Amino acid sequence: MTHVEPDLATVPETVGVPGAPHGIRVDLGGREDRTPAGEPDGVIELRNLEVFYDKFRAVSGVDLLFGSQEITALIGPSGCGKSTVLRCLNRMNDLVPGAHVFGDVTFHGADMYAPEVDVIEVRRRIGMVFQKPNPFPKSIYDNVAYGPRVTGMKTGNMDDVVEQALRGAALWDEVKDKLKQSAFGLSGGQQQRLCIARTIATSPEVILMDEPCSALDPIATAKIEDLMVELAKTYTIIIVTHNMQQAARVSHRTAFFTAAADEHGQRTGRLVEYELTGKIFGNPADKRTEAYITGRFG
Numbered sequence: 001m002t003h004v005e006p007d008l009a010t011v012p013e014t015v016g017v018p019g020a021p022h023g024i025r026v027d028l029g030g031r032e033d034r035t036p037a038g039e040p041d042g043v044i045e046l047r048n049l050e051v052f053y054d055k056f057r058a059v060s061g062v063d064l065l066f067g068s069q070e071i072t073a074l075i076g077p078s079g080c081g082k083s084t085v086l087r088c089l090n091r092m093n094d095l096v097p098g099a100h101v102f103g104d105v106t107f108h109g110a111d112m113y114a115p116e117v118d119v120i121e122v123r124r125r126i127g128m129v130f131q132k133p134n135p136f137p138k139s140i141y142d143n144v145a146y147g148p149r150v151t152g153m154k155t156g157n158m159d160d161v162v163e164q165a166l167r168g169a170a171l172w173d174e175v176k177d178k179l180k181q182s183a184f185g186l187s188g189g190q191q192q193r194l195c196i197a198r199t200i201a202t203s204p205e206v207i208l209m210d211e212p213c214s215a216l217d218p219i220a221t222a223k224i225e226d227l228m229v230e231l232a233k234t235y236t237i238i239i240v241t242h243n244m245q246q247a248a249r250v251s252h253r254t255a256f257f258t259a260a261a262d263e264h265g266q267r268t269g270r271l272v273e274y275e276l277t278g279k280i281f282g283n284p285a286d287k288r289t290e291a292y293i294t295g296r297f298g
């Protein structure tokens with residue numbers, strides 16, 4: 001998997017991380033909306049989350065409260081369970097063979113895994129954007145209209161819905177004259193913004209993003225990062241990223257995970273530290289977090 005690092009020359013107001021061996025520099029603030037007051041409100045809440053793939057315990061003991069209209073970054077070394085946790089937040093793990101989720105996952109205080117819950121409705125309210133842009137083999141217009149059509153949303157004028165979603169994803173000006181053309185004619189970065197437009201067309205409240213920039217070049221990455229900051233004025237965003245500069249630049253809070261082997265050699269992911277992003281990158285409480293963000297481990 002290729003991870004594209006954005007051009008650090010474009011990063012405003014950076015400071016060096018103490019002890020960083022290679023002079024890692026991260027943005028520790030500069031946007032006024034970076035530091036939310038108080039605790040997260042727990043729009044989605046995890047209590048003692050544990051996930052198995054058949055008999056393999058991938059993640060254990062995760063307690064997390066996510067904040068509305070905040071960007072929360074999930075970071076940690078490969079295999080620590082970030083994507084597994086993310087997929088629990090809109091029941092995407094239901095689609096993964098062998099995956100079993102235990103513990104409490106609530107959305108606005110309601111059990112997301114209760115038998116009466118409509119999973120399609122969960123995924124409409126908690127949308128997801130994936131690592132690789134995955135537009136449907138349809139026109140740009142039909143990609144965006146797809147969700148409202150299949151979920152039977154009462155939308156009024158579909159043209160308006162499509163335009164609003166494309167504007168919301170900062171793509172309208174680039175595609176307004178070719179809405180009937182295939183989505184595959186767009187660049188990778190445009191395709192990813194189209195996928196974001198497709199997600200917001202169904203009026204979600206939360207957008208989950210699983211390494212949304214890892215297949216993009218630095219310019220397309222910067223556009224998506226700007227878009228995330230803009231979207232967080234309306235939506236709650238939870239992002240998995242390998243790119244620590246990205247986590248530091250865009251997120252309000254950061255959860256750091258790691259995976260330690262037990263006596264049987266089984267590596268189970270655990271949450272190490274969850275804090276305001278400035279604290280995680282500036283003054284982490286746990287040695288493992290510090291080692292990871294300074295590049296000494298992971």
Ligand SMILES: Nc1ncnc2c1ncn2[C@@H]1O[C@H](COP(=O)(O)OP(=O)(O)OP(=O)(O)O)[C@@H](O)[C@H]1O
Pocket residue numbers: 053056058076077078079080081082083084085096097098269
């Ligand atoms: N579908 C699956 N079946 C079996 N094991 C899985 C499956 N998906 C993930 N795992 C395992 O669960 C653990 C956590 O994987 P996950 O992909 O959630 O980690 P991650 O932190 O997102 O990793 P990466 O950063 O490499 O994407 C890993 O040991 C992985 O091999």
